[in-house]
Amino acid sequence: MSELTGWGRTAATVGCPVSATAAEVPAVVRAAGERGLIARGLGRSYGDPAQNAGGDVLLPLPTEIGAVAADGTVRVGAGTSLHDLMVALLPRGRFVPVTPGTRYVTVGGALACDVHGKSHHVTGSFGDQVVDLDLVLASGETRTVGPAREPELFWATVGGLGLTGVITAATLRTIPVETAYAEVSTQRLPDLDAVMGEMREGDADVTYSVAWIDTLARGAAMGRSVLSRGEHATRELLGDVPDVLAPPRPPRLTVPLTPPVNLVSLPAVRAFNEAWFRKAPRHRTGEIQSLATFFHPLDGIAGWNRAYGPHGFVQYQFVVPDHEDATLVRILERISAARLPCFLAVLKRFGPGNDGLLSFPMAGWTLAYDVPAHPSLAPLLEELDRQVVAAGGRVYLAKDSRLHPALLPQMYPRLDEFRAVREEVDPHRVLRSDLARRLEI
Amino acid sequence: MLNALGQPQTLLLLGGTSDIALATARVWARSGDLHVVLAARPGPRRDAAAAELTAAGASVAAVDLEAEATDTHSALIAGIERDIDVALVAFGVLGDEERAWQDHAAAVHLATVNYTAPVSLGVCLADRMKRQGHGVVVALSSVAGERVRRSNFVYGSSKAGMDGFYLGLGEALRGTGARVLVVRPGFVRTKMTEGRDPAPLSVDADDVAAAIVKGIANGDDLIWVPAAMRGVMSGLRHVPRALFRKLPL
Numbered sequence: 001m002s003e004l005t006g007w008g009r010t011a012a013t014v015g016c017p018v019s020a021t022a023a024e025v026p027a028v029v030r031a032a033g034e035r036g037l038i039a040r041g042l043g044r045s046y047g048d049p050a051q052n053a054g055g056d057v058l059l060p061l062p063t064e065i066g067a068v069a070a071d072g073t074v075r076v077g078a079g080t081s082l083h084d085l086m087v088a089l090l091p092r093g094r095f096v097p098v099t100p101g102t103r104y105v106t107v108g109g110a111l112a113c114d115v116h117g118k119s120h121h122v123t124g125s126f127g128d129q130v131v132d133l134d135l136v137l138a139s140g141e142t143r144t145v146g147p148a149r150e151p152e153l154f155w156a157t158v159g160g161l162g163l164t165g166v167i168t169a170a171t172l173r174t175i176p177v178e179t180a181y182a183e184v185s186t187q188r189l190p191d192l193d194a195v196m197g198e199m200r201e202g203d204a205d206v207t208y209s210v211a212w213i214d215t216l217a218r219g220a221a222m223g224r225s226v227l228s229r230g231e232h233a234t235r236e237l238l239g240d241v242p243d244v245l246a247p248p249r250p251p252r253l254t255v256p257l258t259p260p261v262n263l264v265s266l267p268a269v270r271a272f273n274e275a276w277f278r279k280a281p282r283h284r285t286g287e288i289q290s291l292a293t294f295f296h297p298l299d300g301i302a303g304w305n306r307a308y309g310p311h312g313f314v315q316y317q318f319v320v321p322d323h324e325d326a327t328l329v330r331i332l333e334r335i336s337a338a339r340l341p342c343f344l345a346v347l348k349r350f351g352p353g354n355d356g357l358l359s360f361p362m363a364g365w366t367l368a369y370d371v372p373a374h375p376s377l378a379p380l381l382e383e384l385d386r387q388v389v390a391a392g393g394r395v396y397l398a399k400d401s402r403l404h405p406a407l408l409p410q411m412y413p414r415l416d417e418f419r420a421v422r423e424e425v426d427p428h429r430v431l432r433s434d435l436a437r438r439l440e441i
Numbered sequence: 442m443l444n445a446l447g448q449p450q451t452l453l454l455l456g457g458t459s460d461i462a463l464a465t466a467r468v469w470a471r472s473g474d475l476h477v478v479l480a481a482r483p484g485p486r487r488d489a490a491a492a493e494l495t496a497a498g499a500s501v502a503a504v505d506l507e508a509e510a511t512d513t514h515s516a517l518i519a520g521i522e523r524d525i526d527v528a529l530v531a532f533g534v535l536g537d538e539e540r541a542w543q544d545h546a547a548a549v550h551l552a553t554v555n556y557t558a559p560v561s562l563g564v565c566l567a568d569r570m571k572r573q574g575h576g577v578v579v580a581l582s583s584v585a586g587e588r589v590r591r592s593n594f595v596y597g598s599s600k601a602g603m604d605g606f607y608l609g610l611g612e613a614l615r616g617t618g619a620r621v622l623v624v625r626p627g628f629v630r631t632k633m634t635e636g637r638d639p640a641p642l643s644v645d646a647d648d649v650a651a652a653i654v655k656g657i658a659n660g661d662d663l664i665w666v667p668a669a670m671r672g673v674m675s676g677l678r679h680v681p682r683a684l685f686r687k688l689p690l
C-alpha cells in the first residue's frame with residue numbers, strides 16, 4: 001500500500017500500486033478488487049484523478065519508442081514520458097505538436113487529460129494528435145480506437161480521466177523541426193486590456209503564445225502581464241551553434257525535502273512578481289531559447305511543488321468562451337482583490353475544442369491560478385465556479401481538487417454521453433479514481 | 442472524499458444530536474455539498490437536528506444508534522453505503538458525579554457509553570476506513586481525561602480511556618490512509634453542561650467546531666480547544682497529588 005497525492009500534494013489517500021507491462025494489463029484489470037483500479041502516469045495532475053483510495057493504482061512503465069514512420073507518426077507505449085519521447089524525437093528532427101508546461105507527463109496521462117499547450121489555438125490539444133490508441137477495457141479486452149475507428153469510445157477516452165479503460169499505446173503525429181530551439185518574442189504589457197487586446201489580435205499569426213499575469217497588481221496595473229510567444233527556430237537562425245538538435249536534459253536543481261512551512265508567502269511572491277515583471281523587456285524579439293526553457297521552465301527544478309510546504313497547493317484553471325471577456329475581467333478583479341500569494345498565473349487563448357466528451361478546451365480564454373491550499377479558499381473558488389458556469393465555461397478536471405459534483409453537468413454538458421459510454425464498457429465501475437468518486441462521475 | 446481544502450462530502454455524526462457535532466456539520470454544510478448521516482436515538486431531538494442540518498443546506502439520513510448496544514455497531518457502520526469521509530464520535534454522558542461512583546448501575550452506564558461504546562465504534566470505523574484507504578475519525582475527548590480529578594473522576598477516567606484508545610488507534614492506522622483526530626475541549630457551554638458554572642477558558646460548541654474543521658484540514662492528530670488549554674493541563678498534570686487535592690477543581 002502506498003500514499004498518493006497529485007502534484008498539489010493535497011488530499012492524500014492510500015491505494016495499492018501495481019506495475020505491469022502492456023501485455024499484463026488485461027490480467028491486472030481483471031484482477032481488480034471491489035475498489036477498482038486507475039492508471040497513473042507521473043502524478044502531474046494537481047488533484048485526485050490518478051489515485052484510487054483502497055483500490056489498485058497501475059503505475060507507468062517506460063517502453064520503447066518506435067521509429068518515425070514516413071507519414072511522421074510514431075508508435076509509443078502509454079507509460080512513456082514526453083521527456084523521453086522528446087529525447088528520442090529531437091535527434092531525428094521531429095517534435096510533438098502539443099506539449100504542456102511540463103514534459104514529465106506520460107503519453108497515457110496526456111491523453112486521459114487531453115492536455116493542451118501554448119499552441120492550442122493552432123494545433124488543438126494532445127488528443128487531436130492521435131491516429132489511434134490501444135485501450136484495455138474493464139473486461140480485459142483490448143480495443144484499438146481512433147477518430148476514424150470507434151470514434152465514440154475514442155472521444156470518451158480522450159479527456160476521459162482513465163475511466164473508460166487503460167491506455168497502453170498510441171500512434172501520434174509528430175512535426176518536423178530544424179532545431180531544438182525556439183525563436184521567442186517577449187512583451188511587457190501594462191494591464192489586462194492591453195494583454196487581451198494583443199492576444200486577440202496577434203495570436204493567429206504565431207504558433208506558441210501564453211501570458212504570465214501578476215495577479216497581485218491592482219488598480220490601473222491590474223492584469224499586467226508578460227506575453228511570451230515563439231516559433232520553432234530555423235537552422236539558419238542558429239548560425240554556428242554546435243548541436244542544434246540537442247535533446248532536453250534532466251533537471252539540474254531539486255527541492256530535496258518538504259519544508260515545514262509554506263515558502264510561497266505573500267511578501268515573497270509580491271517581491272517575485274514585481275521583479276519578474278520589471279525584468280521582462282518592454283518588447284524583445286528574436287531571442288533564442290532552448291525548447292526546454294521555452295516550454296518547460298519549471299522542469300528545471302525537480303519537486304518545485306514541495307515549496308508549498310506540508311499543506312500543498314491548488315491550481316484553479318478555468319475557461320470561458322470568447323465573448324465572455326467581461327467574466328474574465330471580473331474574475332481577475334476578484335483574484336487581485338483577494339491578495340493571495342500566486343506567482344504562477346497563466347493566461348492563454350484557446351482555439352476551438354474537439355469532440356472529447358470530457359475534454360477541457362473550448363474557444364475562449366483560459367486562466368490557470370496557483371495558490372497555497374487553505375480552507376479559507378473555499379468560498380472564493382466557489383464564487384469563481386458560479387461565475388464560470390454562468391458564463392458557459394468550465395474548470396479543468398486535471399487541475400481540480402475541490403469542485404462540487406453538482407456543477408459538473410453544467411460545466412461538461414456531454415457528461416451524460418460520457419456516462420452512457422462508461423455504462424457500456426465498464427458497467428461494474430472497475431475503473432475508478434478518487435476524482436470519479438468525489439465528482440460522482 | 443475529503444477535498445484539497447479539507448471539506449468532506451459524507452459526514453457521519455455518532456451522537457448526532459450533540460451541540461458540537463451539529464455545529465461542526467453546520468460549518469461544512471455551508472459549502473453546499475454535504476451529506477450527513479445522523480446516528481442517534483430516534484426521537485424529537487434527532488428530528489430537530491435533521492431539520493436544522495437540512496435547513497443549513499446538507500442532505501441528511503438518520504440512522505438509529507444505541508451506544509450501549511455494542512453488538513449493533515458493526516451493522517450500523519456497514520450499512521452506510523457511501524465512503525465515510527469524516528466520522529465524529531460525539532456522544533457521551535456527564536451524569537451526576539457523586540452518584541456515578543456510588544450507584545453501581547450509573548457507574549457502569551457511564552463507563553459503557555463513554556468508553557466501551559467509543560471503542561466498539563472505533564474498531565468498526567477503523568476496519569471500514571482501512572478498506573476505503575481514506576477517512577478521518579474525530580474523537581471528542583475532554584481535558585477531564587488528561588488528569589483525572591476527584592470531582593468527576595468516573596467521567597474523567599472514561600474520557601482518559603477513550604482518549605488513549607483513539608490516540609493509539611491513530612498510531613495503528615498510520616499508513617492505511619485512515620486517520621484519527623483526538624479533540625480535547627475544556628469546558629464547553631452546551632446542553633450537556635447547562636446549569637454548571639463555566640470554568641476558566643470555557644468555549645462554545647462553535648469554537649470546538651471551528652477547531653475541528655481546521656484540525657482536519659491541517660491533518661492534525663491531537664488538538665486542544667482552546668489551544669491554551671494544552672499549557673494549563675500540562676502544568677496541572679505535574680502538580681503533586683497532595684497539592685492537586687487542595688485545588689478548587
